[in-house]
Amino acid sequence: MAKTPRWSYARAGVDRNDVSDSLAALLAGTRYRPSPRSGRLLDLPGHYAGLVRIGSETLAVTTDTVGTKVVLAEELGSWEGVGEDVVQVNVNDLAAVGARPSVLVDCILCARPDPKVFAAIGRGIGRGLKRAQVALAGGETAVVPDIVRGTDLGGTAVGFFPGRRRPVTGDRIRAGDVVLGIPASGFHANGYTLLRKLLRARSVDVRRPRPGARRPLGEELLRPGRIYVDASEAVADLSTTHGLAHISGGGVRNLVRLNPNVRFELDGWPSAAGVYRWVADLGEIDPAELYQTFNLGIGFVAVVAATAVDPTRRRLAAAGVRDSRVVGRVISGEGVSLPHLGLEYHGYA
Amino acid sequence: MAKTPRWSYARAGVDRNDVSDSLAALLAGTRYRPSPRSGRLLDLPGHYAGLVRIGSETLAVTTDTVGTKVVLAEELGSWEGVGEDVVQVNVNDLAAVGARPSVLVDCILCARPDPKVFAAIGRGIGRGLKRAQVALAGGETAVVPDIVRGTDLGGTAVGFFPGRRRPVTGDRIRAGDVVLGIPASGFHANGYTLLRKLLRARSVDVRRPRPGARRPLGEELLRPGRIYVDASEAVADLSTTHGLAHISGGGVRNLVRLNPNVRFELDGWPSAAGVYRWVADLGEIDPAELYQTFNLGIGFVAVVAATAVDPTRRRLAAAGVRDSRVVGRVISGEGVSLPHLGLEYHGYA
Numbered sequence: 214m215a216k217t218p219r220w221s222y223a224r225a226g227v228d229r230n231d232v233s234d235s236l237a238a239l240l241a242g243t244r245y246r247p248s249p250r251s252g253r254l255l256d257l258p259g260h261y262a263g264l265v266r267i268g269s270e271t272l273a274v275t276t277d278t279v280g281t282k283v284v285l286a287e288e289l290g291s292w293e294g295v296g297e298d299v300v301q302v303n304v305n306d307l308a309a310v311g312a313r314p315s316v317l318v319d320c321i322l323c324a325r326p327d328p329k330v331f332a333a334i335g336r337g338i339g340r341g342l343k344r345a346q347v348a349l350a351g352g353e354t355a356v357v358p359d360i361v362r363g364t365d366l367g368g369t370a371v372g373f374f375p376g377r378r379r380p381v382t383g384d385r386i387r388a389g390d391v392v393l394g395i396p397a398s399g400f401h402a403n404g405y406t407l408l409r410k411l412l413r414a415r416s417v418d419v420r421r422p423r424p425g426a427r428r429p430l431g432e433e434l435l436r437p438g439r440i441y442v443d444a445s446e447a448v449a450d451l452s453t454t455h456g457l458a459h460i461s462g463g464g465v466r467n468l469v470r471l472n473p474n475v476r477f478e479l480d481g482w483p484s485a486a487g488v489y490r491w492v493a494d495l496g497e498i499d500p501a502e503l504y505q506t507f508n509l510g511i512g513f514v515a516v517v518a519a520t521a522v523d524p525t526r527r528r529l530a531a532a533g534v535r536d537s538r539v540v541g542r543v544i545s546g547e548g549v550s551l552p553h554l555g556l557e558y559h560g561y562a
Numbered sequence: 563m564a565k566t567p568r569w570s571y572a573r574a575g576v577d578r579n580d581v582s583d584s585l586a587a588l589l590a591g592t593r594y595r596p597s598p599r600s601g602r603l604l605d606l607p608g609h610y611a612g613l614v615r616i617g618s619e620t621l622a623v624t625t626d627t628v629g630t631k632v633v634l635a636e637e638l639g640s641w642e643g644v645g646e647d648v649v650q651v652n653v654n655d656l657a658a659v660g661a662r663p664s665v666l667v668d669c670i671l672c673a674r675p676d677p678k679v680f681a682a683i684g685r686g687i688g689r690g691l692k693r694a695q696v697a698l699a700g701g702e703t704a705v706v707p708d709i710v711r712g713t714d715l716g717g718t719a720v721g722f723f724p725g726r727r728r729p730v731t732g733d734r735i736r737a738g739d740v741v742l743g744i745p746a747s748g749f750h751a752n753g754y755t756l757l758r759k760l761l762r763a764r765s766v767d768v769r770r771p772r773p774g775a776r777r778p779l780g781e782e783l784l785r786p787g788r789i790y791v792d793a794s795e796a797v798a799d800l801s802t803t804h805g806l807a808h809i810s811g812g813g814v815r816n817l818v819r820l821n822p823n824v825r826f827e828l829d830g831w832p833s834a835a836g837v838y839r840w841v842a843d844l845g846e847i848d849p850a851e852l853y854q855t856f857n858l859g860i861g862f863v864a865v866v867a868a869t870a871v872d873p874t875r876r877r878l879a880a881a882g883v884r885d886s887r888v889v890g891r892v893i894s895g896e897g898v899s900l901p902h903l904g905l906e907y908h909g910y911a
Contacts, residue, residue: 235675236703242645242684247695252664252722254697263699265665267722270619276667276702276718284708296591315601316614318625320669320716326584335591346596348603350612353625353716354585359633359755365709367669367702369625369718373601373616406708 220411220496229562257382259470259561261309261459262372264380271374273312277302277461278320278367282405282435287363289419289431292330295366296337297344297437298402302461303370304345305513308441309459311381311449312372316350317342322365324358334366337437344440381449383456383471383516386543390455391522392468392477394540395529397512399488401438403462404506408434411496423491433488441513447532453521458514464505465549469561471516476546480553481539483510501556511540569760569845578911606731608819608910610658610808611721613729620723622661626651626810627716631754631784636712638768638780641679644715645686646693646786647751651810652719653694654862657790658808660730660798661721665699666691671714673707683715686786693789730798732805732820732865735892739804740871741817741826743889744878746861748837750787752811753855757783760845772840782837790862796881802870807863813854814898818910820865825895829902830888832859850905860889 223229246254255264255271262275279298286295304314319338321331342349347370374380400408412419412430419431426433441459448454456471468477485493485503489510493503503509515537517525522539529537548559572578595603604613604620611624628647635644653663668687670680691698696719723729749757761768761779768780775782790808797803805820817826834842834852838859842852852858864886866874871888878886897908 231675231677232703232705234677235680238677238681239670239684239687239701239703242681242686242688243691243698245688245691246697247691250724251662251695251697254665254699263665263667265697265699265720267621267664268619268724270617272616272621272720274665274667274699274718274720276669276700278669278671278702278704278706280704281706281708313600315616316603316612316623318612318623318718320625320627320718321588322627322671322710322714326580328580328583328587331584332587332591335588337591338588339591339594342592342594342596346600348595348600348614349592350603350614350623351625352588353627354581354588355627355629355716356581357627357630357714357755359630359758360712360714361671361710363709365671365706365714367704367716369623369667369669371614371621371623371720375599375617406706409708 220407220498221502233562260382261306262312271380273307273310273372274369275303275306276369277306278365279402280405281409282402283364283366285405285409285431285434289435291435292333293337294435294437296334297341299338299366299368300341300345301438301440302402303368304347305441305459307370307372308445309457311378311445311457313375313446314345314347314370314372314442317347317368317370318350319352319368321354322357322361324361324363326356341440345442378450381454381457386455386472386475386516388475388543388545389519390516390543391519391539392479392541393515393517393525393537394511395441395444395513395534395537397508397510398439399433399436400507401512407506408492415495423488439512443532444513444529444534447528447534448515448525451521451525453518454515455518456516460508460512460514463562464507466505466558466561468514468549473547476544477541477549478544479541479549479551481541482551484554485509500554504551504556505558516543569756569847570851582911609731610655611661620729622656622659622721623718624652624655625718626655627714628751629754630758631751632713632715633758634754634780634783638784640784641682642686643784643786645683646690648687648715648717649690649694650787650789651751652717653696654790654808656719656721657794658806660727660794660806662724662795663694663696663719663721663791666696666717666719667699668701668717670703671706671710673710673712675705690789694791727799730803730806735804735821735824735865737824737892737894738868739865739892740868740888741828741890742864742866742874742886743860744790744793744862744883744886746857746859747788748782748785749856750861756855757841764844772837788861792881793862793878793883796877796883797864797874800870800874802867803864804867805865809857809861809863812911813856815854815907815910817863817898822896825893826890826898827893828890828898828900830890831900833903834858849903853900853905854907865892
């Protein structure tokens with residue numbers, strides 16, 4: 214028995230039921246579809262990006278914020294990493310439908326604009342743009358002290374499908390396919406509300422390294438998320454690439470977004486190690502909560518035909534992505550299981 | 563002499579110099595341009611939307627929030643209007659480059675999601691989608707009580723140029739052109755930080771009508787902004803339409819965004835009347851500040867060749883926009899002047 218209560222997202226102040234009820238209420242009002250004169254929306258409910266056909270092009274659009282990772286950035290006065298994350302959170306969602314990112318717009322809300330902070334955010338965004346090979350096509354900066362304390366960083370990315378490439382939606386995933394994982398660079402930008410509340414409750418000094426680490430914990434936690442555009446570009450044109458997933462909020466449950474009619478058996482998904490292990494122990498976090506909150510070290514996934522594993526890994530390596538590995542396979546059924554950990558999930562959220 | 567201090571944006575807590583210094587610092591880091599494989603960004607600095615060429619299509623992208631109008635919505639528990647404004651603030655910026663809006667993504671930040679509030683916001687967004695003839699292609703809802711109090715509403719819209727239409731940038735505006743104005747439905751979503759601070763300082767009860775009005779002031783102030791997509795669609799294909807402007811934050815200064823090498827002499831721009839007059843008097847707002855903060859009753863502008871005034875107005879009327887009128891003309895010089903009020907502006911902000 215745990216002496217202190219176990220930590221979960223609900224305890225950190227985010228109730229997933231309230232969120233999904235509210236989302237359902239919002240979406241009930243927004244189902245209007247214009248005539249095809251305005252383009253044709255392709256329905257992909259629950260997927261990573263919206264797809265719309267305009268003239269001869271199919272475009273992918275996605276919007277996301279860095280979330281409460283910015284609060285840690287503010288506490289430590291370190292903004293470049295979360296600037297890069299503005300790009301990362303968005304382009305990785307485009308990468309998950311196989312779209313090549315083209316442009317990004319940013320949206321910064323702040324209580325009071327500080328040129329030094331903005332310069333650091335700009336450097337970070339710039340580094341992200343370069344890594345993702347996208348251009349900043351505009352943005353909005355709103356000074357709204359009545360709405361935000363500190364700063365919120367978000368953006369929207371637009372991508373397309375070059376040449377004869379088709380969107381990679383996951384609908385062709387079938388039993389027998391293999392799940393390849395590509396490592397993460399840390400927590401990316403997910404789970405920070407829980408992380409921060411936990412660190413505060415346990416009075417952890419983020420200016421010092423955690424046991425077993427050399428860098429200060431704050432620095433470790435502010436490292437920008439890895440950008441998977443190169444990985445997606447390397448495999449999205451292959452007919453044997455059946456699905457791509459960005460492991461963001463929802464952890465391993467993200468795989469369900471690709472295809473609800475198969476079961477992803479992730480017997481090679483990493484167990485908590487390093488900083489993940491330390492956080493899990495610190496909060497005595499229930500394993501079921503752990504794997505649906507954090508990425509546990511895998512930030513992007515490609516689901517490929519069993520015959521294509523080696524050629525896919527070679528293409529990834531040729532594009533500079535040398536650390537892919539098999540983390541599971543597809544079987545008949547539904548949901549996600551991690552048999553080595555006795556965990557099972559049904560549905561995305 | 564005013565007995566009480568005059569009201570300005572700076573006094574309301576938003577210092578335009580801090581904002582522009584911070585923006586410059588941000589943009590210094592974000593100038594990266596990818597290879598044309600990722601699309602070609604067309605540089606239109608300071609304009610309403612970013613333009614990018616992808617394959618055979620030119621796309622327009624713009625992002626904006628409703629700003630602090632949401633604080634008033636929260637105070638009055640009335641969310642449908644600001645929901646519609648999420649669409650309005652974005653599609654009107656697309657309308658100002660002559661792009662036909664195709665899709666919108668919304669971004670809602672909140673401290674705590676309330677299904678009733680979200681349902682009302684959804685109804686408002688839905689009404690805006692219908693008016694603007696766009697589809698909702700996705701969105702983000704972030705529950706971030708550590709960053710926002712209340713709620714922030716924003717979005718991003720993507721548009722395109724159907725058929726042989728070209729972007730309307732203002733570069734063809736020349737001396738002799740005529741400025742047509744189309745009425746606003748109120749303050750739209752600009753100037754609310756100043757408005758709210760002023761109402762509070764003067765202890766105005768927004769649940770009652772202002773003198774001379776019948777509806778409660780709060781209701782008058784929460785009316786959603788007019789959507790000008792029909793107006794833009796009616797005239798964007800005409801070669802005699804030289805420029806289009808959405809009169810948003812910056813008021814009449816917005817015209818400078820179209821072309822800095824001519825002077826817009828707005829001798830027919832409305833003087834403060836109705837709710838604008840009441841607000842101006844309440845805050846003893848300096849006229850120069852008034853016209854660069856509020857729209858004064860004109861929300862959208864078309865700058866057209868002098869020979870095209872009548873045919874343009876007929877096309878607008880045929881599209882249901884029967885209330886356009888001449889509000890000024892283009893002469894040689896730079897900036898914006900309102901000679902009947904003795905006002906002159908140089909530069910956008």
